[in-house]
Amino acid sequence: MLAVSGYAEAATYSRTSSLSGQSFLDAFHWEAIPDPTNGRVNYVTQSEAQSAGLVSVSGFTVTLRGDHTTFLDPSGPGRNSFRLRSNTQYSNHVAIFDIGHMPEGCGTWPAGEIDIVEGVNNQIPNQSTLHTSASKYFRSHLKGVLNDCDVWSDGNQGCGVQLADSNSFGPNFNYNGGGWYAVDRSPTYIAIYFWERGSTSVPSQVEYPVDKVDTSTWGTPAAYFPNTNCDFPSHFGPMNFIINLAFCTLFHVFVGDAPLNFIFAGGDWAGSVYSSSGCPSNCVDFVNKNPSAFSNAYFNFNALNIYQ
Numbered sequence: 001m002l003a004v005s006g007y008a009e010a011a012t013y014s015r016t017s018s019l020s021g022q023s024f025l026d027a028f029h030w031e032a033i034p035d036p037t038n039g040r041v042n043y044v045t046q047s048e049a050q051s052a053g054l055v056s057v058s059g060f061t062v063t064l065r066g067d068h069t070t071f072l073d074p075s076g077p078g079r080n081s082f083r084l085r086s087n088t089q090y091s092n093h094v095a096i097f098d099i100g101h102m103p104e105g106c107g108t109w110p111a112g113e114i115d116i117v118e119g120v121n122n123q124i125p126n127q128s129t130l131h132t133s134a135s136k137y138f139r140s141h142l143k144g145v146l147n148d149c150d151v152w153s154d155g156n157q158g159c160g161v162q163l164a165d166s167n168s169f170g171p172n173f174n175y176n177g178g179g180w181y182a183v184d185r186s187p188t189y190i191a192i193y194f195w196e197r198g199s200t201s202v203p204s205q206v207e208y209p210v211d212k213v214d215t216s217t218w219g220t221p222a223a224y225f226p227n228t229n230c231d232f233p234s235h236f237g238p239m240n241f242i243i244n245l246a247f248c249t250l251f252h253v254f255v256g257d258a259p260l261n262f263i264f265a266g267g268d269w270a271g272s273v274y275s276s277s278g279c280p281s282n283c284v285d286f287v288n289k290n291p292s293a294f295s296n297a298y299f300n301f302n303a304l305n306i307y308q
Contacts, residue, residue, distance in 0.1 A: 011186070012214045013094045013307030020060040020303040027304075028084035028243070035078070039246030040107070040287045041066075042077040049082055061100065065298030066245050072288040079287055079294070081245045089238035092186055094213055094307040096206055100178040100300035104170045106279035107247045107287050108297055165222070167196040178300070180206050184215045185239075187232060191221035209305045241304075245297060248283040 019027050030046040049055045056063045067080040167176045177197035184191040195202040205213045280286060286293070 012212050015209070015211050015213075015305060016308045017088075017304070017306040018209065019305070020301075021057050021062065024062045024301055024304060025055070025057065027088070028086050028241070031083045031085055033083065035083075035246050037246055040072075040078040040248040040284050041081045041246040042079065043083040043244070044080050048080070052080060054080065054082060060302055062301045063298055064243065064245070064301070066103070066247065066294050068291050068294040068297065070291050072291075074284075074288055079247050079291075081247070083244035084242065086241040089240055090185075090306065090308070091238050092308070094182065094184045094215060095241070096180060096182040096209065096213075096303075096305045096307075098178075098180055098302040098304070099173075100302050101174050101296075102170070102178070102299055103245050103297040104174060105293055105297050107283050108245070108294075165194060165196055168194050168222075174296070178302075182206065182215075182218075184221070185236075188227050190225040190232075190236075191215070192223040193218060194222045209303065213307050243299070243301075245299070247287045247294075247297075 017027065030044075030049070032043050032045045032048075035041045035043065044052070044054070046055070052067060054065050054067065064082050064084070066082075070079070072079060166172055167179070173179065173196075179194060179196040179199070180202065182193040184193070195206065201219065203213075203218050206218070281289075
């Protein structure tokens with residue numbers, strides 16, 4: 001089994017941002033751009049999203065959703081949705097997302113460059129994945145399997161770790177009330193954690209955010225990527241957080257590269273495996289003709305705490 005003893009040397013981080021409600025939204029800007037993952041989606045501006053009821057704030061909780069009322073013209077644009085990019089970039093840091101609900105349904109997919117959350121068409125569990133440039137390998141699985149993360153050699157599949165917790169994604173995640181995802185990015189490793197709502201293993205500094213965290217006290221990460229076979233500084237630059245939802249593609253949380261990104265998204269993967277996911281029709285037709293199927297395609301973000 002891959003040892004994670006080196007990870008226990010993690011430093012203590014100090015909180016630099018505590019975001020919830022309106023302050024969460026204020027930390028991002030909206031990108032009304034063509035979908036880079038080729039989804040059946042139309043990213044709208046913030047004012048368009050507000051007019052259409054795709055974004056709302058209730059106390060500490062931010063809701064971001066895709067359109068679920070409109071029948072689409074096959075020759076017209078895709079389903080209206082959102083793509084947000086953080087105003088700030090981050091290098092070595094810890095980020096903790098408190099998520100109450102994630103998009104679910106056929107035609108949806110969460111993923112990224114370092115994908116914290118990656119899944120498709122309600123298939124459980126979550127998968128955390130790295131995507132890099134050529135010839136970069138990681139012993140990404142805690143069992144020590146050496147995987148090629150090169151996006152050019154595997155159709156951008158990267159090297160992924162399926163989480164052991166079946167409540168880490170989709171309907172199971174939502175039924176259980178969500179949970180916490182965290183990433184710890186250092187010069188020598190990237191670690192991803194998940195704790196489901198109600199778990200007795202949630203660190204108190206995660207469940208009840210404090211000014212300093214020590215990730216060495218958090219136990220074994222759900223996914224762990226040491227720099228044994230890759231020079232991190234030359235492949236992972238400053239990062240943005242990106243939150244988006246697409247259709248017939250992926251929705252995800254990821255850490256990207258130059259700039260590094262966290263994404264909750266939708267794209268190519270969901271469409272490519274749609275027929276094997278037990279979903280009806282084909283992905284594009286389903287998205288066009290079944291708006292009510294996306295009534296649960298939304299995020300509830302309760303908080304985002306960032307430490308550096």
